[in-house]
Amino acid sequence: VTSSTKAPYHHGNLREALIEAGLELAREGGPDAIVVREASRRVGVSHNAAYRHFPDRESLLEAVGERARGQLAAMMQQLIDQTDPGDDSLQAARARLRATGRAYVEFAIAEPGLFRTGFRTAPAEETEHLALGASKAPGPFSLLGGVLDGLDRAGGIAPGARSYAEFAAWSGVHGFSTLVLDGPLGAMPASEREAALERLFETIERGLAEG
Amino acid sequence: VTSSTKAPYHHGNLREALIEAGLELAREGGPDAIVVREASRRVGVSHNAAYRHFPDRESLLEAVGERARGQLAAMMQQLIDQTDPGDDSLQAARARLRATGRAYVEFAIAEPGLFRTGFRTAPAEETEHLALGASKAPGPFSLLGGVLDGLDRAGGIAPGARSYAEFAAWSGVHGFSTLVLDGPLGAMPASEREAALERLFETIERGLAEG
DNA sequence: TGTACATCAGTGAACGCGCGTTCACTGATGTAC
DNA sequence: TGTACATCAGTGAACGCGCGTTCACTGATGTAC
Numbered sequence: 001v002t003s004s005t006k007a008p009y010h011h012g013n014l015r016e017a018l019i020e021a022g023l024e025l026a027r028e029g030g031p032d033a034i035v036v037r038e039a040s041r042r043v044g045v046s047h048n049a050a051y052r053h054f055p056d057r058e059s060l061l062e063a064v065g066e067r068a069r070g071q072l073a074a075m076m077q078q079l080i081d082q083t084d085p086g087d088d089s090l091q092a093a094r095a096r097l098r099a100t101g102r103a104y105v106e107f108a109i110a111e112p113g114l115f116r117t118g119f120r121t122a123p124a125e126e127t128e129h130l131a132l133g134a135s136k137a138p139g140p141f142s143l144l145g146g147v148l149d150g151l152d153r154a155g156g157i158a159p160g161a162r163s164y165a166e167f168a169a170w171s172g173v174h175g176f177s178t179l180v181l182d183g184p185l186g187a188m189p190a191s192e193r194e195a196a197l198e199r200l201f202e203t204i205e206r207g208l209a210e211g
Numbered sequence: 212v213t214s215s216t217k218a219p220y221h222h223g224n225l226r227e228a229l230i231e232a233g234l235e236l237a238r239e240g241g242p243d244a245i246v247v248r249e250a251s252r253r254v255g256v257s258h259n260a261a262y263r264h265f266p267d268r269e270s271l272l273e274a275v276g277e278r279a280r281g282q283l284a285a286m287m288q289q290l291i292d293q294t295d296p297g298d299d300s301l302q303a304a305r306a307r308l309r310a311t312g313r314a315y316v317e318f319a320i321a322e323p324g325l326f327r328t329g330f331r332t333a334p335a336e337e338t339e340h341l342a343l344g345a346s347k348a349p350g351p352f353s354l355l356g357g358v359l360d361g362l363d364r365a366g367g368i369a370p371g372a373r374s375y376a377e378f379a380a381w382s383g384v385h386g387f388s389t390l391v392l393d394g395p396l397g398a399m400p401a402s403e404r405e406a407a408l409e410r411l412f413e414t415i416e417r418g419l420a421e422g
Numbered sequence: 423t424g425t426a427c428a429t430c431a432g433t434g435a436a437c438g439c440g441c442g443t444t445c446a447c448t449g450a451t452g453t454a455c
Numbered sequence: 456t457g458t459a460c461a462t463c464a465g466t467g468a469a470c471g472c473g474c475g476t477t478c479a480c481t482g483a484t485g486t487a488c
Contacts, residue, residue, distance in 0.1 A: 009482055010431055037474065046433050057475065119393045141395065164410035167396065171411055175386025182330045184352065185378065199375035200382055207418030220449055221464060248441065257466050268442065
């Protein structure tokens with residue numbers, strides 16, 4: 001089957017294509033926009049072919065959500081990698097924490113639909129839900145944990161304050177992100193928003209350091 | 212018209228009753244559950260009578276959202292009032308900040324549907340959107356601002372660090388709340404969650420204080 | 423190398439759902455005289 | 456105090472929508488012999 005022939009009866013990789021279409025839909029309109037019929041339409045397949053690959057809509061949604069979390073993790077990893085990974089100074093460790101947070105916020109702003117979709121699925125699951133990204137690569141939560149471990153080794157965390165530090169840091173950037181998407185930070189000019197984010201980073205950094 | 216007679220043709224205060232029903236629906240299923248037909252059904256009125264009072268569904272949703280924000284603000288005010296309002300020590304100011312944050316998180320956990328509804332409406336409006344509660348009483352954002360002003364006066368905020376402090380603090384509690392509702396904090400045992408929240412408060416307090 | 427046949431991956435039509443919204447209408451109310 | 460009439464607040468039926476899901480079916484594929 002070459003690409004010049006007409007569409008063959010069998011798609012070849014319909015499951016993957018549906019997830020891809022689902023990602024596109026999520027990007028455009030968030031989790032609610034992930035709709036079996038429209039995804040099938042975009043792939044060019046009848047609207048019930050999807051049921052050969054997903055038992056129901058929810059399963060498709062979950063598959064898309066996992067990819068979305070993977071993309072968020074990838075963005076975090078990318079910004080982390082832009083810092084010098086060999087440098088284990090306190091300054092470098094803090095830069096990595098900021099990079100982690102900035103990637104998180106930037107992803108939420110750049111891809112609100114995907115961001116929401118990543119959080120929409122499996123509400124009461126274990127932490128793994130967000131610990132893992134696509135294909136079992138480390139997810140957003142794991143990445144943050146690693147960065148905080150590094151900060152701890154570099155002396156950036158007060159004695160005994162390492163526990164639950166991820167939730168304090170995560171709450172900050174997650175809240176900031178959603179306040180941009182749904183709240184008053186969305187109407188704020190970019191420069192002010194940047195100042196507010198800077199202030200948030202300072203607060204977290206100092207808050208973790210002081211005992 | 213006494214209460215023993217059958218329902219009169221005119222409802223009397225249908226607008227208010229629809230908002231009330233909408234609040235109930237939101238409580239049960241979040242903003243998406245606010246549905247004109249079901250609200251009318253609950254009030255005992257034909258499903259299009261609502262259009263005498265709201266131009267469309269979105270308007271009803273906004274009215275309900277405003278009430279939800281008002282309830283959140285009321286809960287915050289209530290916990291703030293439980294601290295000694297005359298005491299202007301640093302310790303008291305910090306207690307008030309914690310009360311504010313705790314009320315926010317508790318409301319989100321106790322009434323997730325209302326909490327979401329309060330944030331669903333009017334995404335790109337001015338800050339007023341959340342600055343105001345129902346009937347123009349001070350909203351969640353205003354309350355937080357007042358508490359932070361008090362903290363500043365009591366010396367709990369580092370010089371020059373007052374600006375954007377509300378966004379740092381708010382991001383923390385808002386993120387914590389939504390991570391409980393949609394994320395990994397939801398699956399955490401209450402005692403651990405409490406420890407995580409405590410850790411968050413410490414982080415914010417110290418982060419604001421240190422210059 | 424050929425062929426019967428199980429199995430897999432699609433198709434097209436249809437069902438049922440609840441919704442938002444509009445239409446033409448009717449019962450109740452209040453006000454001018 | 457009575458009455459005509461405008462106005463307001465409801466009613467009941469209907470339209471159109473897009474969806475998730477199921478049904479009986481068909482075309483393509485691979486494997487045992």
